Amino acid sequence: MNADGYYGSFGGTFIPEILYPAISELKEHFEQIKSDADFWNRYYEILRNFSGRPTPLTYAEGLTDHFGSARIYIKREDLNHSGAHKINNALGQALLAKRMKKTRVIAETGAGQHGVATAIVAAKLGLEATIYMGREDMERQYANVFWMKRFGAQVVPVDFGSRTLKDAINEALRDWVSSFETTHYLMGTASGPHPFPALVAYFQSIIGKEAKEQLLELEGKLPSRVYACVGGGSNALGVFQEFMVYPEVELVGVEAGGRGPELGAHASRIAYGQAKVGIAQGFKTLFLQNDEGQMLDTYSVAAGLDYTGISPILANLSELRRVRVEAATDDEVIAALQLVMTKEGLVPALESTHAFAGAFREISSTSTKDCIIINMSGRGDKDIFNIAEGLKDDEWTAFIGRKQQQYERAR
Numbered sequence: 001m002n003a004d005g006y007y008g009s010f011g012g013t014f015i016p017e018i019l020y021p022a023i024s025e026l027k028e029h030f031e032q033i034k035s036d037a038d039f040w041n042r043y044y045e046i047l048r049n050f051s052g053r054p055t056p057l058t059y060a061e062g063l064t065d066h067f068g069s070a071r072i073y074i075k076r077e078d079l080n081h082s083g084a085h086k087i088n089n090a091l092g093q094a095l096l097a098k099r100m101k102k103t104r105v106i107a108e109t110g111a112g113q114h115g116v117a118t119a120i121v122a123a124k125l126g127l128e129a130t131i132y133m134g135r136e137d138m139e140r141q142y143a144n145v146f147w148m149k150r151f152g153a154q155v156v157p158v159d160f161g162s163r164t165l166k167d168a169i170n171e172a173l174r175d176w177v178s179s180f181e182t183t184h185y186l187m188g189t190a191s192g193p194h195p196f197p198a199l200v201a202y203f204q205s206i207i208g209k210e211a212k213e214q215l216l217e218l219e220g221k222l223p224s225r226v227y228a229c230v231g232g233g234s235n236a237l238g239v240f241q242e243f244m245v246y247p248e249v250e251l252v253g254v255e256a257g258g259r260g261p262e263l264g265a266h267a268s269r270i271a272y273g274q275a276k277v278g279i280a281q282g283f284k285t286l287f288l289q290n291d292e293g294q295m296l297d298t299y300s301v302a303a304g305l306d307y308t309g310i311s312p313i314l315a316n317l318s319e320l321r322r323v324r325v326e327a328a329t330d331d332e333v334i335a336a337l338q339l340v341m342t343k344e345g346l347v348p349a350l351e352s353t354h355a356f357a358g359a360f361r362e363i364s365s366t367s368t369k370d371c372i373i374i375n376m377s378g379r380g381d382k383d384i385f386n387i388a389e390g391l392k393d394d395e396w397t398a399f400i401g402r403k404q405q406q407y408e409r410a411r
């Protein structure tokens, strides 16, 4: 990264001038905490006692036997409080907000997972929280809206544009313009204007630090490959960064291939080669957009991967060929999910299952002497409706129908 927050030609800070003081304050405190051992210790202490870190690195014996190639290890971010890696970042930024003497955090959320993590850390650390969410996304992910409110956060529906994530980002930025003196913008993924990509990647780096140490202890060696799913890029960078300096470790990101490579049917920016460089939402990266620079609709069975942009850090690492980016389709993901459940007794989130699907597809090119790490970014309990739909489970559909009838009778 250069001094202006560019990773190669990606990144930068494209924000209204009025936000410059807020961004420079953030940069200054971020620089300070990097060399402040007390801050990191306090951060890790809460992660340990509140969220349950370190998360285990589980040897996947059933899957390893099934494929008969590399030994498979699973990094268990699903065991964090709130069920995913997002709390690593939300907690770090909330502590940073307190250090900057802010009393309030705002956030955008698409699928709602980042909104829930933000609501949780705000409750824990005594901060006010306002979460912006597109009206359309609120309809699709109502359970998360329910939880955010129960944790005491204010959820603001966004009725502009397509009423989804990118509109929520614009609204949150608008709020920040008038509130930054008291308010920290708690960005959910390793995207957005500098220094957010670096800041989020920094807090998520705990995943790879733990995983490397754990694998060295268990196997005495480094993995030959590390897999992670890629939405905005935070869990992937979280697990990749620690291995970046070892050229023998191949880093593989897996995007949402949706229904396949037709435009609009997926959320793959890099693997399908359809995204173009653009500037939006405060930074420069590869966006799925049309010739006029309008963002295209994206689709994935996994709501958390359904994003038009990608971390500028990952866009650059892919250009440099340090990270290989693949895509897994919905069908591959549902098949991989069934395999993980029956062979391991684990339920990865549909997002995380993309990493499994990507790994399974090419595991025959590894040997029994290799180890691979798959980052399980979150747990799949939240996905029960989509999983049942993906599996075409008629008994479940009938159950929901009966519930609905009961509910209507009770009214």
Ligand SMILES: *Cc1c(COP(=O)(O)O)cnc(C)c1O
Residues within 6 Å of the ligand: 084, 085, 086, 113, 114, 188, 189, 190, 229, 230, 231, 232, 233, 234, 235, 236, 304, 305, 349, 351, 352, 377, 378, 379
């Ligand atoms: C939000 C989410 C993702 C995608 O976000 P990244 O920033 O790309 O990590 C992946 N997995 C889970 C479980 C999520 O909740």
